[in-house]
Amino acid sequence: MKPPFFEILAYEPTELGILCLRRRELLCEPGTIVTEVTLNHEFLMSSYLTASEKALSETALQMHSGSALHVLVGGLGLGYTAWTALESDRVSHCEVIEFLPQVIHWLEQGLIPLSDKLNADHRLNVTQSDVYQRLASPPKQKHDLILIDVDHSPDDNLDKANSQFYTVDGLQRAKLHLEADGLLGVWSYAESSRFVDALHEVFREVRIEPVTVFNNLINEEQTDWLLFARD
Known part of the structure; x- marks a missing residue:
């Protein structure tokens, strides 16, 4: 079985903490790719619900x-x-x-x-x-x-x-x-x-x-x- 798509686009330190930009396939909606942002490993925002x-x-x-x-x-x-x-x-x-x-x-x-x-x-x-x-x-x-x-x-x-x-x-x-x-x-x-x-x-x-x-x-x-x- 093909694993879901997951890609780290950026992972970098900032004044507010570690900022991560990632792109992934949703497990609940196979084929749907979303872009997400986390700050200090906590979810911040997504292109899924805007x-x-x-x-x-x-x-x-x-x-x-x-x-x-x-x-x-x-x-x-x-x-x-x-x-x-x-x-x-x-x-x-x-x-x-x-x-x-x-x-x-x-x-x-x-x-x-x-x-x-x-x-x-x-x-x-x-x-x-x-x-x-x-x-x-x-x-x-x-x-x-x-x-x-x-x-x-x-x-x-x-x-x-x-x-x-x-x-x-x-x-x-x-x-x-x-x-x-x-x-x-x-x-x-x-x-x-x-x-x-x-x-x-x-x-x-x-x-x-x-x-x-x-x-x-x-x-x-x-x-x-x-x-x-x-x-």
């Missing part, structure tokens, strides 16, 4: 009626949030801020599933930096949409320094980077009443969107949470 990452851009675009939009995405990951934004002809520019240079190299080397599409789109600019530091600093430019998909949740951060963003003070600083009719969107794997309270204190309108899918890998439904805010 509905919530896509919905972060889709819902934000539905909520904003403007055109020639400037979008800022915090976290490149496997590129699904950025690419979904770029699929809209109402987006004129999309900047992705990615903390780990290794992840940017994966895109440049064509190792992630959306590499060809992303690398060919002239509207995309990928910057190696800390999106939280950017949003905590005085704005040099403003954005119509700011979409954050970096941490597991507002209460479960990849780096403890990120926690400041999820406070009233952090959100007030981030809000300065939005255009007058701009929108902030944040991805989370869990609800966070503390963060929702902070959003309500800083913004006039807060919208919470659960995204539920059936995960064949664990044979149960799972829900991610999208949190949007604007004035």
Whole structure:
């Protein structure tokens, strides 16, 4: 019997720990090949279930009626949030801020599933930096949409320094980077009443969107949470 396909594409140390990019065939769906990322040997993201990452851009675009939009995405990951934004002809520019240079190299080397599409789109600019530091600093430019998909949740951060963003003070600083009719969107794997309270204190309108899918890998439904805010 032929063993399932498994390939390590990258395995490298980073400031946050050991980062691994792998490609494998699913045991539950023979013939289905997925790309996955682990950090310190813990699962981080996959190309198998991407509905919530896509919905972060889709819902934000539905909520904003403007055109020639400037979008800022915090976290490149496997590129699904950025690419979904770029699929809209109402987006004129999309900047992705990615903390780990290794992840940017994966895109440049064509190792992630959306590499060809992303690398060919002239509207995309990928910057190696800390999106939280950017949003905590005085704005040099403003954005119509700011979409954050970096941490597991507002209460479960990849780096403890990120926690400041999820406070009233952090959100007030981030809000300065939005255009007058701009929108902030944040991805989370869990609800966070503390963060929702902070959003309500800083913004006039807060919208919470659960995204539920059936995960064949664990044979149960799972829900991610999208949190949007604007004035």
